[in-house]
Amino acid sequence: MPTNPTDPQSRILTEEYEVLHEVARVLHSSKGLKNMLEDVLEVLTGFNELKVEKKAGIFLADPEKKVLNLYCMLGKFTDEFLEKEKVVPYGDCLCGRVAESGQLLMSESCFTDARHERKYEGMQAHGHYIVPLKTGEKFLGVMFLYTNTHPAWYQHSQEVLLSIGGLVANAIENSLIEEELKNYRNHLEVLVAERTADLKQVSTTLEKEVAERTHAERELTIIREQLRNLGNHLQNIREEEKTRIAREVHDELGQSLTALKMDLVCLKEELPSNQPEPQERIQSMSGLIDSTITSVQRISTELRPQILDIFGLCEAIAWQAKEYEKRTNLQFDLNCAHVPLDNKELTTDLFRIFQETLTNVVRHAEADRVKVRFRQQDNKFILEIEDNGKGMPPGKIEDSQSLGLIGIRERVLFLGGEVEFLGEAGKGTKVVVKVPLES
């Protein structure tokens, strides 16, 4: 419907529209809450139809303490007023009543309205509009506007004032939320900074620990390697010593005993046959020399079987197996391929591992069959020794007291190979040694 500017009704409508528009514009500026609210009060005091004086203010609600706190004002107020109105409890005077009821209030005169409980020195007669500031049901404060005495409602004044109250309340709520967000963000930033500092500290400590650990591990590896080298060196010395003693015992003692025996035979022939006593003594001496020669051969072979150096590992294993068969009730099942092994140290190591494993079988396994398999596969020698005894008790493999097993493992590791001790209670034990060809 077209409006006529001279018609009072349409003039009011235009003014309402302009005021609402101006309030909305002010509240969209980014001047900060207090400045925005002061500008809103300024706009409202220019609302002719409401006949507002240039005196107004806004309280913000503190719902926990149930009080209104004076937030901003427009116009001149006495010091007494400012001091007394700083904090107004809910229910007190006009503004406190609006805080309780949440309803718009109009008061005709501060002197005649009994609800206007607070009086001030030099107070002039005036009326009030007290507008609740609410978003939905949430109460955020109160806006008071001074008027002439006996302000009269015009047709839509209540709706307009409540709408403006809603707009102001929205602005206050947004600002409070922003403030809360800002505080929260600041709090988070402090937390993140603290946490980062903590993590940095932990990370530095960890780095230090890792470095120390790495250093200790490196040292341990070096010491282990030195020990392994030393062990191997001692084994080699022992082996050389055994070989030397075996050779001396075999050659020198053996030759001397053989010469002694031959001398004895000559002596026997030179003695007259009618002297039985010396003849018998020579006979028994000859028997003693024979058994000493056998002992010398046994000792020399046990120290280091010559067969190992002359015929190689397979024959040495076969010979050793026969020796065990003679001395124990073990039956051997041998499957040894003729693998060309011209590395004397490797041959010795594998043979000693075989002997140590067999000693364990005889001492601990209570077995009657042993399977031995020696072969070459790809670029590895594989020696497998399996008994049908009671099986290795759990924990023995890792036991630091198992010096025999440790010795085997160390020999194999020195050769760059690997060893496995497999077995279950009642199902025998299998030792698998794998060493690389190039070792």
Ligand SMILES: Nc1ncnc2c1ncn2[C@@H]1O[C@H](COP(=O)(O)OP(=O)(O)OP(=O)(O)O)[C@@H](O)[C@H]1O
């Ligand atoms: N073939 C096997 N069957 C059953 N148990 C075994 C076998 N081999 C080893 N064991 C168990 O493992 C343990 C450790 O063996 P290891 O050779 O290290 O030590 P040991 O034979 O007891 O003493 P030594 O130092 O004289 O060799 C043995 O005491 C035994 O209990």
Ligand SMILES: [Mg+2]
């Ligand atoms: Mg042993």
